[in-house]
Amino acid sequence: MLGLTSTNSTEERDPDQEESQTTDPNKRIILINPLTQGMVVIEGAASLESLLRDMGNKNGQPPASKASIEAMPSVEIGEDNKDGECAICLEEWESGAIV
Template identity: 55%
Template sequence: MDSEAEFSSFFDWLTRRDRARELSVLMPLILGAAAAASAATPDTEDPDAGNPERRTPRERIVLIDPFSQRVAVIEGGSDLDSLLQGLGGKDGQPPASKASIDAMPSVEIGEADGGSECAICLEQFEVDGVAKEMPCNHRFHGGCIEQWLTLHGSCPVCRFTMPVEEEEVVKKSEERGGEGRRVDGEIRVRVFVHNRRRASEGPDQASDEDTMQS
């Protein structure tokens, strides 16, 4: 495993983080995990690595931060990249389904539309040419809008969302409802925070569990 590359992607991600602020408290720990993971498991060469069904969950990584008296347990069967991508939330709207892209009607550009332009390439529509019309009535050149919708299924102008592929929906719901079962690519992080204030009163450990999915 190229740990250097992983770290650079990690730091790249760190600077881009926006949705993971609630996890920022875990950063030093995750950073430690990254080091531990890349040092402990040189398994990207593993013939099973590319086969999700046969991939076995990586062993647990226990991290202890003596300064803040926090302990984190990271267990899961995923690589660092997918963990980071999941945390970074940079994906945006998933692609539109092929059916919904194909279903967009072609409309002819009449005199009345003369002078209007495609908001993607900023070129004017040719009178008597054709454009594709989205369900929200916004028009673009066919090539322009198809290229965008295969990346993100939303209208560039009004963010009207197009239907996504069935698989995409199934995948999402699995991710959401995965309580109790391990979805491939899931990493669990348990954090135990030693609570000094309560130490004298009895229970001296408060635990907080956070499950991250990629």
């Protein structure tokens, strides 16, 4: 989905509202992906390189620290759990294995 912003005249603005440091609304393109609910705003002076750089920045969770991984408890796989598989590496569990 592609959206283009419209101009707002300065006379219509509330005088108490703070001015923002943005580019001219005529030079802004908004791309919305309805599947991932992601949005990309392309400023007027933006190039393809800056668009790709912005899209490459993922705002996900940072990886767990080594200390937090080492603090996780170890579990021994028993006979009743041997038919499962590891959610990370997808290897089948073996009875007696410690994960």
